[in-house]
Amino acid sequence: KAGVTQTPRYLIKTRGQQVTLSCSPISGHRSVSWYQQTPGQGLQFLFEYFSETQRNKGNFPGRFSGRQFSNSRSEMNVSTLELGDSALYLCASSRDRGTYNEQFFGPGTRLTVL
Amino acid sequence: AQSVTQLGSHVSVSEGALVLLRCNYSSSVPPYLFWYVQYPNQGLQLLLKYTSAATLVKGINGFEAEFKKSETSFHLTKPSAHMSDAAEYFCAVSESGGTSYGKLTFGQGTILTVHP
Numbered sequence: 001k002a003g004v005t006q007t008p009r010y011l012i013k014t015r016g017q018q019v020t021l022s023c024s025p026i027s028g029h030r031s032v033s034w035y036q037q038t039p040g041q042g043l044q045f046l047f048e049y050f051s052e053t054q055r056n057k058g059n060f061p062g063r064f065s066g067r068q069f070s071n072s073r074s075e076m077n078v079s080t081l082e083l084g085d086s087a088l089y090l091c092a093s094s095r096d097r098g099t100y101n102e103q104f105f106g107p108g109t110r111l112t113v114l
Numbered sequence: 115a116q117s118v119t120q121l122g123s124h125v126s127v128s129e130g131a132l133v134l135l136r137c138n139y140s141s142s143v144p145p146y147l148f149w150y151v152q153y154p155n156q157g158l159q160l161l162l163k164y165t166s167a168a169t170l171v172k173g174i175n176g177f178e179a180e181f182k183k184s185e186t187s188f189h190l191t192k193p194s195a196h197m198s199d200a201a202e203y204f205c206a207v208s209e210s211g212g213t214s215y216g217k218l219t220f221g222q223g224t225i226l227t228v229h230p
Contacts (some may be wrong), residue, residue, distance in 0.1 A: 004157070035218045042223060043204065048216025056216045090157055097215045102148075105157035 001027060004093050004106035012112045018079040021109045025072050025093030031055075032074040034066060037088040041064060048090075049074050050097055078111075086113045116141045116207045120221035128229050132178075133192040135224045137205030140186065146208040147188045148218065149179055153201045161203075164188060175199070200228045 005024045013019050025032050033056075034046040045058040049068035066076040078085055085089075088110050092103035121136040127175055146165050150158040162173025179190045181227045189203060201223045206218040 006177060031216055033218070037220075043206075043218075043220040045217045045219070050216065058217070092158075092218075094216070102160065102163060104160070105150075105158045107155075 004104055006089075006091050006106040006109050008109060009107065010110045010112075012114065013081050014114050015081055015083060017081050018077060019081060019111060020075055020077045021089055021091075021111075022078075023074045023091030023093075023106060025091075026104055027091065029093035029095050029104070030072050031094040031097055032068060032072065033092045033094070034074070034076050035090045035092065036060075037090060037108070038086075041065070043090070046076065046098055055097070081113045083113050087111060116209050116219045118202075118205050118207050118219055118221035120205050120224050122224055123222060124225050124227065126227040126229065127195045127228040129197055130194050133190070133195045133199065133226065133228065135203050135205075137179075137188045137190065137221060138186050139188060139205070139207045141207055141209055143209050147181065148206045148208070149173065149177070149188075149190050150204045150206060150220075151201045154180075158204065161190070166221075174223065195226075195228045197228050197230065200226055202226070210216065 007022045031050045033048040037043045052068045058095040063079045068074045088108045090108045092105045117140045119138045148163045149161040152158050161177050162171045164171050164181045172178045177192045202223045204223050205221040
């Protein structure tokens, strides 16, 4: 079974631009969560989608948004990019919203903002 | 609110020595606990998980962890380190129900270096 895939793997953008990252979960998984990883702040939860609805959200500004499609694929969007948005963005999928929330991670998208 | 503290941002051991990576958690409800490993330029790989079935949990690559409620700890151990164990390790906590679904709270990570 294929794992979680994320595209693109690397992105370079300039301040003020916007960016869209894509995540395809493991087949049969319906929950997708997004995380931001930076050297200073570590791994921080962005949001979680299930059945095309955002169910949980971390403490990030409204510039960070996402969506989920009927096939469970998810995208996240960052508008008006800032230098501090440079990070590794990780997507994780779970089978459902059940008990212990085991999440499987993709390889990440490395975003660099210049 | 849930939180995780990993003691020691860097741990260095010799090949063949015991690996001990420390994790303490805070949770208002019985937690679910995880250890993940991250190799350079890769995502996170699940090593093991505690879901209240047994306090001693065995994972992949010879790692295990023991849940100690009285100490709010979930330390990761491996009897004999291998060069391939060099990576960054993350402890994470999840709470069941309510607004915690889909959210893992991670510790700051511990970089493990293995010397020949």
